[in-house]
Amino acid sequence: MEAEFPALVSARLGDRVAAVEVFPGTLGRVRFRAEAALDVFRSMRDDFAFDHLSMVGGIDWVDHREVFYVLWSDARRAYVILSTDLPAENPHIESATPTWPGANWHERETWEMVDIHFDHHPDLRHLLMPDGYVFHPLLRSFKLHEPEELEVKTRNV
């Protein structure tokens, strides 16, 4: 069943999927094109029975940004990872909340941390940071201040 999963996916989704890489411990890592997000989500849920979305994450690769989804299927008892690349300036992707309601908070946190805008999200507002916060902490450009700046060092006792 695991072996022909990549073939099944590329057969079903065709050009929307760039590649299905091998990922140990899961059925595979499906790299899909960002514009075809909604159809990929719906087909994953309906055709491949991945009814449980457990995680949405964003990675800032400085020149581009990546969003990855981890799905679980009770029928197949296995995970699959969907991942897509978005341009660095004003990245946009369709929200997965209509297909999996559980994605609501995950997407709010990903927007807050890595500044990826999810279209048609019910209420995309701050979740972990105070409401007026303008920065996006998990971008590589956001530098943590060095510990030494915080306190005067006591030298040579």
Place this chain on the structure above:
Amino acid sequence: MAAEGVRKEPKSADNPILWVARPMATAARQFGKSLIRPSTIVYPFERLEDPQFREEVAVAAGKPIGVGAVWDNYRGVHALNVATCISCNLCAFSCPDLCIDMVTVPGGDPKHPKKCPEIDYGKCSYCGFCSDACPEGCLTMTTRYELSTAKRSEMVYSPAKLYEVFQRKLPMNPVRIELPENEDAILLDPPLCIGCNACSRDCPTQCITMIDIPKVGPKPGEKPAKRIWKEPVINDSDCVRCGTCISVCPKECLFWGSRT
């Protein structure tokens, strides 16, 4: 209600009087058990690390279980044996919270001041990485846990204070962790080395010796070079891999590598 894994739960009785009978009976039984000796350890006078609690302790009222070898491996306030410390900075490098500073210890020859770790207990998270990384085993963690002060600055323990804790001979952390054998060693890139002797001077365990290296002899007819070239040779068994020589070398010709 009884699913596959769940046992049949004791249903509450139907008649109202028994609604409360069983829980009250349980509370009464507990009352009887802890009437004479409840499970409380009266802290300022009795302490959990007293030997009397090793076997018999009313930790669970009614059935003494004893605390066993609980305190042999405890990570509390550090004890530093300043005498054996070779100031190799390994503890300062390995601390994730950057709360260890290498501070000169008064006394000793002023030209080569001896530096020992000074720990700020307001930042230390007692993870024990420093005592694991200490090659000489002179920085160990004791079972002392009380540390509360009114002034924040009193939380910074100088090497002298840590030595005091060491002298009090509190039971220290006997469990030495299992170090995987690691083939990394410090290698030399010969053409870059100018033989300035900085590494062998600063090596905390003095395991670098400078040896004469016969440079290519002078071409016939030229005067033999006045300078005798020297190169460091590192004795791997003594080296504690503290990386001081790498950071001290002006030409950066020493680097991590593997001999095999």
Place this chain on the structure above:
Amino acid sequence: MNASSVTTASGTAKAPGTELPVVTQPGVPFIEIETLRAKEFLPAAKEALSAMIAERGREDLTQPVFNWAGRNSLFPLHWGLACCAIEFAAAFGARWDAERFGIVPRSSPRQCDLMIVNGTVTWKVAHKLIALYEQMPEPKWVIAMGNCATGGGPFRTAYSVVPGVDKLVPVDLYIAGCPPRPEAMLDGILKLEELIRERKE
């Protein structure tokens, strides 16, 4: 105040020569005598008492009692921020019973006099912490329990953590530890009780 006239049970007045009006005429009611004495006695007594209080200072009279009472019944605020809160709860468990010292956690700040900051203080909770501190009536104390409250602990470099609660509220006592054991917390509270004992104002 000179000795008043001494009368025996039989009621005959054997008063030595005193300038106070000797009750010889019949029919002078007792109450009148007392009011005369009171008029003269009270101001003197009041002035002597206030002098004594001012001179000896209020501490010698009532402060030790209030210090003893304040020391032995500290009501901490019933809240928990992070990992230190679990050790705070364990201190009220069966093994280290903190209620022995009269420490009863209360859930409304109006009834507490000790705020134990047990955990990481983030900027989002900072103004709520200050509001809670102001709700507590005087005299009140603050204990910074654990390294996160003392100086930000392992998270002090984070963008959302206040590096030390002494930047928000005046702290009376710091307890080191990450998290401090329940005994270390009790030891801290006993040390705070010593501080209260020597409190002057």
Place this chain on the structure above:
Amino acid sequence: MSEMWINMGPQHPMTHGLWNLRVHVDGEMVLDVDPEMGYLHRGIEKISEDRHYNEVVTLMDRCCYVAGLAWEHLYILSAEQALGIRPPERAEWIRVMSEEFQRLGSHLMWYAAFVQDIGLMAPFLYGMRDRDLVLDLFQSYTGARMTYEYMRVGGVRNDLPNGFTDQSRKVCDWLIDRFEEYDRLCLASAIFHKRCDGLGKMSRADCVAYGVTGPMLRSAGSKRDLRKDRPYSAYDRVEFDVATADGADVTARYLVRMEEMRQSVRIIRQALDWLDKNPGPVMAARVPRWLGAPYAPIGNEGYLLKRNYPKGLGLSAIEEPHGEAQAYIVNDGGEHPYRVKFRSPVFANISAAKKYLVGYRIADIPPIMGSVDVCVGECDR
């Protein structure tokens, strides 16, 4: 009665941690709920990008402070997959035993907080006393009560002290008959049933759709347990049952968690027998120097470029006491992990608060939130 928004603010005995439940109330009934998180967001994912691999373990114990070792196990499994390092077998069994002991500790803490919400005052003390016994065992082999820093990439810090296994067996026997006592205090009292039956219903379909996992999902009848569906470490060599109930309400979650504690004791006993019989190394033979403890992480960039360590991705998923937790680590070959992303089960369970809180009375919120077993540290990371 007028409708109004009530702030069960961050400082509230019911919340057991720092989060704010804004409740839209009409008189007694709850119309709408808006949980507000982030009061304990400490930026763990950002800090771990500056730390070496083994130094992130200290953040894991403080991330979920009730199930520290489980979260260490989660992070280490994903780091080992990203770095391509395999631990020895004895370390795997020690990790399984530690995670099961941590499940006992976490569920005992849940029991203490849950019964106090309903109003039972005595069992809070029983729960904390029995949890202290489990913490004593942790202190004997890891060195600390709650913040263990015990697991490393490639194994565990040190082996079990001698005499540990029979001390643990004594504690396991003690806990088994304590669970009888807990059931008599709760299940046998009619007021408990009157307070908890039929509250906070969350059907199985809703659970799966909202990403709710763990005891809340298993109380709705599903038999999903990662230790059985996708076994990791030594869980495939251990037999146990998955505790399920089909009431989907607060009492069902109570039953599932009590049964899970009994199953944990069963697993621990099997692990102790195996550990007694096969001594062996607990640390992988060869571990790169710059991972941090047990070595001091003195690496210089030059060294790494020459040794071009493999890049890699790691996804690990464990059955944490609150539910299903995941860690996704991106390793770009450098000393520090490039990106660390955690999935916290409590994060998903609270995000579904609208489904199991709306429609009940305001006096039912403490029992329902007690049965959800909120650990705010892991939720806000």
Place this chain on the structure above:
Amino acid sequence: MSVTLLSVATAISQAILGAIGSVLPQPASGAVTNVNTVDGLAALIFAAILLLASMLNTIVLIWWERKLLGRFMDRRGAMHVGYAGLLQNFADGIKLFRKDTVKPREADTLGFWSGPTAYMVTSLIIFAILPVSTGWNSGSLPLSLLLALAVFSFAPLFIFVSAWSSNNKYSLIGGMRSAAQMIAYEVPILLAVVAVVLVSGSFDLQTIVLEQTNYWFWVPLFLALVVFVAGMLAEMERIPFDLPEAEAELVEGWNTEYGGMMFAFFMLTDYLRALLGSFLIVLLFLGGWTMPGWVPAAATSFPLAGIFWFMLKVYIVFTVFVWIRASLPRVRTDQLLRVGWNRMVPLALLSVVLAALLVTVKCLPVLGCIPTLGG
């Protein structure tokens, strides 16, 4: 010879005034030692003794509960302040009196200060009414039981006053819920009392206790006892009918705005009412200071024996309340009120019918006969 509170008070005032009289000159000492000043001072001392006894008893009750609750919870309870924690409650009291009382700006001044004080004072008055032993009460009031219950039921009014006047929306809701709970449980209590009065024939507590000299009422009127205990639990707001404590967790308890001295009044009054509840239960059902026949005469003949046995019974009843508090969870607000109206009131009516049956038939098949009623 019987030593009564009044005789003790007059003896003390006699001694004091005698001493003062001997010092003063003749006309003044005459005025001092005449009869009516002695009686006046005796009344004062009588009231002082009563106040002191009730306050001290309450504080010992708080200590007794904390120690018992500790033992139920497998821990030690207060022990480091004074011997075995006896001074703990004095420390709490002095500290709370010392804290500065904070009044919210918009709170209504009169209600805010007078609410808690009146709440405490009305509970204190009842101590004067309830007889503790033969003669140890303020004279034989023919309707002492009715007066006690009337003053006892002032509490919901003052809770409502203090809740409303602290001008806090949540305190108002909390106050309304507490008042509703207390009023809901007054009806079953009064009906249970009616059953007792039917059997004993008079409202005077003295005669009720005398009626029970050799046959305590809890045997025939067991149903009334259960209803009365449940009602008292709700009146005293103790678990399982523990509303204000729960309110502090849910919305905002009605005593959240109060700190310092006012909060001390609330804490003290909770235990005052618990003491009063135990007094009433012992007087009405457990035969007050009378001991059953088989107790040897020596045990009931030493001076103040009545008071000793009476207080022993009161503490035993209170121990049962603490036992209930340690082992049962809290009932929800609406369940509480539903149980109050739908379960308690019918049971109380049933107990009244049983009592009436008992009075007419004089003997019941199951419960046996009431010999005294023959006379």
